[in-house]
Amino acid sequence: xxxxxxxxxxxxxxxxxxxxxxxxxxxxxxxxxxxxxxxxxxxxxxxxxxxxxxxxxxxxxxxxxxxxxxxxxxxxxxxxxxxxxxxxxxxxxxxxxxxxxxxxxxxxxxxxxxxxxxxxxxxxxxxxxxxxxxxxxxxxxxxxxxxxxxxxxxxxxxxxxxxxxxxxxxxxxxxxxxxxxxxxxxxxxxxxxxxxxxxxxxxxxxxxxxxxxxxxxxxxxxxxxxxxxxxxxxxxxxxxxxxxxxxxxxxxxxxxxxxxxxxxxxxxxxxxxxxxxxxxxxxxxxxxxxxxxxxxxxxxxxxxxxxxxxxxxxxxxxxxxx
Numbered sequence: 311x312x313x314x315x316x317x318x319x320x321x322x323x324x325x326x327x328x329x330x331x332x333x334x335x336x337x338x339x340x341x342x343x344x345x346x347x348x349x350x351x352x353x354x355x356x357x358x359x360x361x362x363x364x365x366x367x368x369x370x371x372x373x374x375x376x377x378x379x380x381x382x383x384x385x386x387x388x389x390x391x392x393x394x395x396x397x398x399x400x401x402x403x404x405x406x407x408x409x410x411x412x413x414x415x416x417x418x419x420x421x422x423x424x425x426x427x428x429x430x431x432x433x434x435x436x437x438x439x440x441x442x443x444x445x446x447x448x449x450x451x452x453x454x455x456x457x458x459x460x461x462x463x464x465x466x467x468x469x470x471x472x473x474x475x476x477x478x479x480x481x482x483x484x485x486x487x488x489x490x491x492x493x494x495x496x497x498x499x500x501x502x503x504x505x506x507x508x509x510x511x512x513x514x515x516x517x518x519x520x521x522x523x524x525x526x527x528x529x530x531x532x533x534x535x536x537x538x539x540x541x542x543x544x545x546x547x548x549x550x551x552x553x554x555x556x557x558x559x560x561x562x563x564x565x566x567x568x569x570x571x572x573x574x575x576x577x578x579x580x581x582x583x584x585x586x587x588x589x590x591x592x593x594x595x596x597x598x599x600x601x602x603x604x605x606x607x608x609x610x611x612x613x614x615x616x617x618x619x620x621x622x623x624x625x626x627x628x629x630x631x632x
Contacts, residue, residue: 314338315340320350321350332596336596339357413551456472459484460486498516499517499558506595512606516531586615
């Protein structure tokens with residue numbers, strides 16, 4: 311097969327290595343691209359490349375040149391800010407024989423906005439936090455404890471758990487805000503995979519024990535006995551919206567059952583735990599890309615597996631570029 315490219319690769323070194331393991335069995339390379347010359351994944355990839363920032367008008371053109379020059383057959387986006395542009399241009403790459411591992415634009419449009427996510431989930435009968443927009447909320451309708459965050463935010467930036475009385479004090483600190491009820495219970499992350507046709511294949515639910523900058527650095531996989539029907543329903547909902555490839559769900563396990571809070575159409579930062587528990591998504595994706603039909607295997611993973619992670623240094627006399 312041809313080569314694989316991780317875009318906006320940053321610090322996704324573990325994801326890179328998992329794709330390298332699957333690709334090398336097929337005689338393929340895994341290359342990486344970023345705008346930062348010191349992005350660590352560039353130095354562990356089979357080759358590292360510079361791309362413009364995603365917001366640049368030159369981004370797609372330069373990415374096209376790179377994929378053609380390096381014989382890339384699969385692009386793996388890694389961060390939220392590139393999902394929309396990759397989804398909108400997926401067909402452009404497909405006509406050149408390159409698959410973008412990205413959901414349909416409709417799903418990206420909904421899931422990149424927490425208000426739209428909540429509205430769509432409610433219509434599908436999936437419980438989400440009670441939500442309000444600042445311009446239309448009546449403060450008397452709010453619970454005593456609320457959660458403020460950007461509608462289009464990520465990595466837990468500008469997120470605040472506050473009392474109703476603090477609303478007007480904290481609201482100016484949050485760009486493009488949404489107001490939601492503060493949920494009780496344990497927060498849960500679910501790594502899931504849909505095949506390239508959108509059929510749900512697998513999931514691994516896990517608890518984030520400790521996070522750093524919104525990414526799990528300690529976690530544990532959990533049993534799905536009480537979650538299987540709920541997860542199946544959520545993944546069918548995601549599929550109907552145009553979900554393809556890796557999906558990361560966020561939810562709270564409340565006394566009244568799971569409450570869905572976010573859908574991210576990419577690999578989560580804690581995915582290595584899911585891989586270690588049996589979710590070998592890079593291998594399965596390459597098999598599917600090669601024409602093999604994947605079989606759904608819900609519940610096939612190891613529960614009770616813990617992860618702890620640490621930083622590893624890489625030294626170089628010269629950055630890849632200056």
